[in-house]
Amino acid sequence: MNVFNRLLAIVFWLLVLAICIGVVGIASGLLTAHTVDRVHSYAPLHQALADFHTRRPQWAQVAKVAIGAAIGVIASLLLLLELTPARRERSFQLLEDQNGEVTIGYDTVRKVAEQAALDVAMVDSARCAVARRKESLQVRCRATIDRFANAEVVGGQIEEAIQRQVEQTVGRPVERVVVRVEPQKAGAPVRVR
CATH class of the missing domain: 3.30.70.1350 (Cation efflux protein, cytoplasmic domain)
Known part of the structure; x- marks a missing residue:
């Protein structure tokens, strides 16, 4: 894999990891829509985040956190794999x-x-x-x-x-x-x- 492709893969997995951290933070209530509004005030984004943070049904919130965490772990493993140097030929x-x-x-x-x-x-x-x-x-x-x-x-x-x-x-x-x-x-x- 050439350098450009590796850089694209690294940026992609960093983006996926950031999204997963955001999903886990919002779904668990650690990161609120109002906190995001302080950084970037955009009404459709505020509404989407408020809808995503809904507490009912309870199993949906647990599922969102679990899925976000699982995808985050996979993304971090793939990012780590991408950052390790290539194996030398014997x-x-x-x-x-x-x-x-x-x-x-x-x-x-x-x-x-x-x-x-x-x-x-x-x-x-x-x-x-x-x-x-x-x-x-x-x-x-x-x-x-x-x-x-x-x-x-x-x-x-x-x-x-x-x-x-x-x-x-x-x-x-x-x-x-x-x-x-x-x-x-x-x-x-x-x-x-």
Whole structure:
């Protein structure tokens, strides 16, 4: 999310939070219409606030306070979530020396593995996950293959392609590649190369 969108979200949640505080204050009687009139005198607003503060029926006032408080809590949680910094991508350190360090993100390695699987003939889709094991990597991949393809042969080709491409990209050994193949369902759209 870019900076402009984050600022809009922050302003929006602050506005929702302010409205909820006002709703709880007016419905509970802590903030009266006359107090609001001192700040901003506007007859339709005064009438709306007076109508909103009505004490009958009693359950309606409790419901207004409860709903306003619940929405306020949700707005404050979402505001807090928006104000926290974005999570940093996990990365794998490839090299570190006196000049600096070289890292690659796990998400990038995952994309490399998925592309290597998709480059194998008869593969329609692939989803991979990468994990680190000491100084090597483990790759798990779930691939959808053509329903008329030999699953054993295509699975072996996927395994070799992923291992070769990830080792070439990262420069580290891939300890294990686990491939799970699923034939494509009948009637599913076919991937055109």
